[in-house]
Amino acid sequence: MATAPAIRVEAASAHPEWQYLELMRRIWEAGDERVDRTGVGTRSxxxxxxxxxxxxxxxxxxxxKRVYWKTATREFLWFLTGDTNIRSLCTQGVEIWTDWPLDRYRKATGSDISRADFSRRIVEDAAFAAQWGDLGPVYGKQWVDWATYEPVGDGVFRPxxxxxQVAQVVESLRTNPGSRRHIVEGWNVAELEAMALPPCHKTYQFHVADGKLNGLLYQRSCDVALGLPFNLWSAALFVRMLAQQCDLEPGELVWMGGDVHLYLNHAALVEEQLSRAPSGEPRLAIVRRPASMFDYRIExxxxxxxxxxxxxxxxxxV
Structure with missing residues (x-):
């Protein structure tokens, strides 16, 4: 097993990013090597x-390493719309989700269409996007439009x-901040098979203490090299937006991972990143308070x- 470059553990208390680097190193050096769903293999x-x-x-x-926070923010705002088709993302140049519909299209048609050409067709052809661009009931659908069913008699139910859930959490934070039920859940067991990818960042919980809003994200599966940098940013963004909407101060973000892994084909990334040291103190300002959680814009x-x-x-x- 390759040994990652040593990092300066003594600096761990000086910059919060050392936590991430120490986790990456622990996985790479001591993680259990396993065959995974993708066939690539991981250390976990x-x-x-x-x-x-x-x-x-x-x-x-x-x-x-540079994290494209605007891309991650556009994705998060897309979740809040409840949309499950990649067309609006591709229109903004966000290709985070394109690989899954592209893989499905290639397998179904035998085409070797490039990613760029597939994305272009998604943007330009609404009918093509409707047929090939939908991801099933992924994150946003569960967050803002969790399916319910009503009995109509004789064991028959209708939608x-x-x-x-997001609107409910805003209301509960405002009216009952001491509640232990400030939760947004993405793991809808009944609809997992219909999703392009079951939710990885599956459960968010929020907690108010001393006028501060704290957030916890539980992630069942975490790609530490590519996914976690986006997940941390988006979770912090979620806390900041909720805090603004509920007249609270931001507190702490707690991230918890279940199967936390690095892909075996990410060796070059891991070794390069572990040779670097964190610096600076990035800060986020929200320059406008919209009317609701669902009215924010990238600007x-x-x-x-x-x-x-x-x-x-x-x-x-994939």
């Missing part, structure tokens, strides 16, 4: 926790009104103090 540990202070605008935006978010090292590319496992 089970159970991990990271904690980040969100006071004074601080955000867990990694500096040891009922969807449940907007409402500004990041300062972010001077990351260069981005590091690696293949995504």
């Amino acid at each position: 540990v089970f159970g991990a926790t990271l904690r980040f202070d969100l006071a004074d605008g601080l955000v867990p935006l990694l500096t040891t 009922g009104p969807g449940i907007n 409402d978010f500004e990041v300062s103090g972010y001077h990351p090292a260069a981005s590091i590319s690696a293949p995504i496992a």
Whole structure:
């Protein structure tokens, strides 16, 4: 097993990003090597926790490689619309979800269409997008339109009104901040098979103490190299937006992972990133308070103090 470059553990208390780097190193050096769903293979540990202070605008935006926070923000805002088709993402140049419909299209048609051409057709052809661009009832559908069913007699049910979990959490934070039920859940067992990918960042819980809003994200499966940098940013963004809407101060983000892994074909990324040291204190400002959680725009978010090292590319496992 390859040994990752040593990192300066003594600096761990000086910068919160060392938590992430230490987790990456632990997985790479001591993780259990396993065959996974994608066939690529991973090294994995089970159970991990990271904690980040969100006071004074601080955000867990990694500096040891560039994280495209605007892309992650566009994805998060897309979740809040409840949309499950990649067309609006592709229109914005966001290709996070394109590989799954592309893989389905190639298998169904035998075409070797390029990713760029597939995305272009999704944007330009509404009928093509309707047929090939839908992901099934993934994150946003569960967050803002969880399916319900109403009995109509003789054991027959019809679709009922969807449940907007995000709107419910906003209301409960405002009216009953001490509740232990401030939860947004994505793991809808009845609909998992219809999803392009079952939710990885599956459960969000929020907690109010001393006028501060804390958030916890439980992630059942976590790609530490490619996914976690986006997940940390988006979870912190969720806390910040809720705090603004509920007249609370941001507190702490707690991240918890179940199967926490690195893909075996990410060796170059891991070794390069572990050779770098974090620096700076990125901060997020929300420059406008919209009428609701569902009215934010990308222009409402500004990041300062972010001077990351260069981005590091690696293949995504579909």
